[in-house]
Amino acid sequence: MQFQxxxxxxxxxxxYVSVQDEVALKELLTDLHHADIAEILDEVDSDEAAYLVLLLDSxxxxxALMELDEDVREKLLENLTPAEIADEVEEMDTDDAVDMIGELDDDIQLAVINQIEDEEHxxxxxxxxxxxxxxxxxxxAKELIKVKxxxxxAGCVREMRRQAEEVTRVHSIYVVTKENELIGRLSLKDLLTSDTRTKISEIYIPKVDSVNVNDPAEDVAKxxxxxxxxxIPVVDDKRVLxxxxxxxxxxxFIKExxxxxxxxxxxxxxxVEADDSILQLTRARLPWLFLGLLGGVGAAAIMGGFEEVLNDHVILLLFTPLIAAMAGNVGVQSSAIIVQGLANDDVKGSIGNRLIKEMLLAMLNGAALAIVLFFYVWISESAVDYATSISISLFVVIIVAGIIGTFIPLFLHKRGIDPAIATGPFITTSNDIFGILIYLYIAKLILGI
Amino acid sequence: MQFQxxxxxxxxxxxYVSVQDEVALKELLTDLHHADIAEILDEVDSDEAAYLVLLLDSxxxxxALMELDEDVREKLLENLTPAEIADEVEEMDTDDAVDMIGELDDDIQLAVINQIEDEEHxxxxxxxxxxxxxxxxxxxAKELIKVKxxxxxAGCVREMRRQAEEVTRVHSIYVVTKENELIGRLSLKDLLTSDTRTKISEIYIPKVDSVNVNDPAEDVAKxxxxxxxxxIPVVDDKRVLxxxxxxxxxxxFIKExxxxxxxxxxxxxxxVEADDSILQLTRARLPWLFLGLLGGVGAAAIMGGFEEVLNDHVILLLFTPLIAAMAGNVGVQSSAIIVQGLANDDVKGSIGNRLIKEMLLAMLNGAALAIVLFFYVWISESAVDYATSISISLFVVIIVAGIIGTFIPLFLHKRGIDPAIATGPFITTSNDIFGILIYLYIAKLILGI
Structure with a gap:
């Protein structure tokens, strides 16, 4: 039963497209769901896709066009004239139409809009x-059912039938004043069970959630x-629907x-997506890798500054990747929890409390890991002073990494910046550098070099 | 207007709870939305929450109970008797009821179910x-509107009114045979516009998507x-609704x-969430950190094996954190793209093609990064042989890391294992080790040591 x-x-x-066999194509495609048509448009070349769009019913x-990825749709539309695009727009709900038109170049936008025949649309x-x-x-979207x-x-049912022709699915029936001000909603059950001469004002539910046109999408989603x-109905500052x-x-929106x-x-x-071109993927990935390179070079420069120490204690150098990696891991963990918490409105209380909690957590984790590392170094290198120095460093580095990973996203969020940019390479790189710096200082201190 | x-x-x-002022509490809380009540239950102690649950209307x-996090709900329910829990269950839709009961201990489950009065429920x-x-x-959920x-x-509208009392929201009207086999759905518009003596069989839409009770939730979501x-209606193997x-x-489900x-x-x-206890957070984080520690220790052991080389070429050791970090970063990028692509069904074509694409991508990125690193090392250390060796290593390591990051999630997915476990610490750690190993071998080869 399912389309495959x-x-x-x-x-x-x-x-069929290459021989322009319209009959065969229509027979094959007419009964398919638009989401399935979209999958087909995604697979064929953009000129073939354009041919299909013109052939099939708008x-x-x-x-189907609205199901495509933006870049696929863009290429497809390049094969259509403004009038042909306007034909598709004519059939769309206003929200989809606006999304698609918004992606076009400014001059094409104008040409398309001018070709739309339905004046209200x-x-x-x-x-x-x-x-x-x-x-x-x-x-x-503008399409909705509203009653005065x-x-x-009786008048309401008559009017609803008329409006329903333009609306794909009836979600709610909104009740407005003569001036189109939103004042409530109507339950279908009440409409079905009331006498036909009852006034809407007697049966509507005056409690209705709404959002303002200028509210951020994120708040609406939450x-x-x-x-x-x-x-949910959308109103302007005068509560007009x-x-x-x-x-x-x-x-x-939530998924994105x-x-x-x-x-x-x-x-x-x-x-970007797995199927994007190598160039697109490179553009999305390379800048972060450069950041990582910068961090690595920074770490190398720091270690270079300790060269006289390290020449005599090469064993310390063996553990720099471990220290850097652990600093990165802890930082990513802490920041991920904070970023998700912020996205879900789960993070309550002051930054100070958050940092104390993360510090306690890092101390617990750090102690466990440091003890294991101490015994490993002690046994494998039979050098208790190195073991002490390296494991104490690990303990301190984990605490600092946890605090940085917690503080940076919280700080960015307070300043109104998306905290997600602080996760990943940014946290890893800065924690690498801090970690190695701390590591070498502690070694100098404990080993007395 | 919004609750804060x-x-x-x-x-x-x-x-109010401490003095058991029922009147004041009811006045304060009765008109609140259940999602707001949930926020309050989340903030007060679990015995206070239990008191409120018993006080307010089930x-x-x-x-509200179903909006709570599982662990908060669990603690709250510990303060209620099976009969009191059953009172809440009585008011729930079957899907919520089953979710909640499923979380209880086996013996309490039985006791609660036996206390439910509504036999059908x-x-x-x-x-x-x-x-x-x-x-x-x-x-x-079992609650739905179905008509024969x-x-x-006329009979249909009458029956719908009766059924609608048990259903919070009417999504669709399903049409079934006498044996409750799903055969289609009814549009509200057709119902409103048809003569009251019309038979349902004349106006229903025979096309209806459905899923089988045993279909995985992921497929349903997609x-x-x-x-x-x-x-979407759910049917059993005999297509009974x-x-x-x-x-x-x-x-x-999608968000989770x-x-x-x-x-x-x-x-x-x-x-876990930002607000969970330190112990819960540790349990979720520490195992991965141990994995990281193991990787670091492994890297140290590998470098130890090259000790005689490294003693004479300490400069090589300065760049091990850089190599390890870049291997980790590239691995995480590649695996993240594959994991998201798999989750969205975007990854088409063979594993081989995927790997070739990632290799080309890694070569492009790797070349750019290696050239930069070459000049940095050449200028800062004025040693062209080290510069050559280190930058060629980086190039090779990036390619290998990209391939590993692409291959492992694809491989796991093919074997039916969730590819997401291959991202993060797992990829970072294995890439650290491979990276350092490659780095030291290439150095040995090029520097002729």
Missing amino acids: LTSNLIDQIQA EQTSE RADIREMLQYDENSAGGLM ETWTV LMQKYDLEA QGRITIDDIVD EAEKDYQMAAGISQD | LTSNLIDQIQA EQTSE RADIREMLQYDENSAGGLM ETWTV LMQKYDLEA QGRITIDDIVD EAEKDYQMAAGISQD
């Missing part, structure tokens, strides 16, 4: 292009998750956010 | 406890995301999965 994309199917489609392809899109992409206004408080149940909302945001838009944090922690900037 | 948790409010609640507290819960937590059966194909629209479904899964259950991958990459096992 095979290379056979792709070959077949490409063969009702189907407009939704065109005005809605123009208006929505004003909003910040990451605000409630940028996420919302002065209507009767609110909808916390209260398990499937849709402007649109609604549905949970499926938020699902994508969680993935972005992970990528940053792994030292990958920009939004 | 303040320490003042918590103090006030705790003061309709409100049963939902009890039977549903008993049945659902059989399913794997991470299967469609484990995620679904033989009914008329399917619902791909097709933007807000609810068993329940439905809604998008809000899936949102939590993305966060789990990130935590694993950061070297944190188990599901």
